[in-house]
Amino acid sequence: MPHLPSTAPLYSPARVRELLTRHGLRPTKSLGQNFLIDGNILRAIAEAGGAAPGVPVLEVGPGLGVLTREIASRGAQVTALEKDERLKPVLAETLEGTDVNVVWGDALDFDYASLPSGTRVIANLPYYITGLLLSRFMRAPGIESATVLVQKEVGQRLAAKPGQDAYGFLSAIAALYGSVKHVRDVPKGAFLPAPDVTSSVVRLDFDRTRPQPDPAFLAFVEAALHHRRKTLRNNLRLIGHAADAIDAALEGAALRADVRAEDVPLERLHDIARTLGVVR
Structure with a gap:
């Protein structure tokens, strides 16, 4: 099959x-x-993610290299992680003339702690491992921000505050590590093939001046938010805390006995965790 004229942009449906x-x-x-x-x-996406000359950028799942090329064209130093080795000849073609470093392998096996300080993640994330990848980004000290395409529902959960319907563990850990900004929604027709759901671009900024959250507190928050329809008291009883100790902790935090964890600010949850001896 003959090549299309080079005037057709890489992202055009015909070229893809x-x-x-x-x-x-x-x-x-x-x-x-x-x-x-x-x-x-x-x-x-490239603009919101901060792709600029000399900025180290990590992309997960470059696919055909369409976003990769846009980021590289802005002078960023791009490392792209790709699992599907069938794409080797495509990326060799579409990234020709760039200095993109393509790392072949599973993104879940990559050592994110090895990334240089000031790294920005810019990626159209594989939806089935979004949560796992975001938690890796949060814990990697060199990653400054992550601007990612996610399912709209995931974007809403990331940005939700206590008391809002979408609030849950993902919202809580995002807030513990930094802040979340909704950039824009993306219609299904912006993709080939079109996914089943609307997507959103969100940017997470990680505050590396804060101490890393205590793993014991993260586990406590996850357990507290695990069963959304149960009260905080019941969720804490499920992980082995005594009823009278929970009641005293709730009273000390000026919370009702029937409060749900998704309505409790993180500072109050931390107070309860401290009272129960989970954290110091």
Whole structure:
């Protein structure tokens, strides 16, 4: 099959289809492969993520290299993690002339602690491992921010505050590590193939001046928020705390006995954890 004229941008649906057909590829649903085909959104993600000359950028799941090339064109030093080795010839073609470092392997096996200080993650994340990857980014001291495409529902959970419907463990850990900003929603038609859900671009900024959250407190918060319809008291009893100790801790924090964890600010949860001897 002949190449399309070079005037067709890499993100155009015709160019994406031509690349896939010529290399005998189909997007793999199990790997969460939905390729971006909207130039305005590509530029908005790179801009919001802080891609700029000399900035170290990590991309997870470059796919056909469409977003990768946009980030690299802004002078960023890009490392891209890709699991699907069928994409080797495609990325060799689409990233030709750039100095992008493609690392082949599973993103869940990568050593994020090895990244240089000031690294920014900019990525269209595979939806099936979004939560796992975000927690790795949060814990990696060199990662300054993560600007990512996620399912809209995940974006809402990340940005939710105590008392809001979407608030849960993901909201809590995002707040413990830094702050979350909703950048924009992305319609299904911006991808090939179109996913089943609307997506959102969110930016997480990590405050590396804060001490890392105590793992015991993270486990406590996760348990407290585990069963959304149960009271905080019942959730804490499920992990072995005595009823009278919980009642005293709730009273000391000026909370009602039937309060739910998703309505309790993190500072109050920390007070309760301290009273129960979970943290110092």
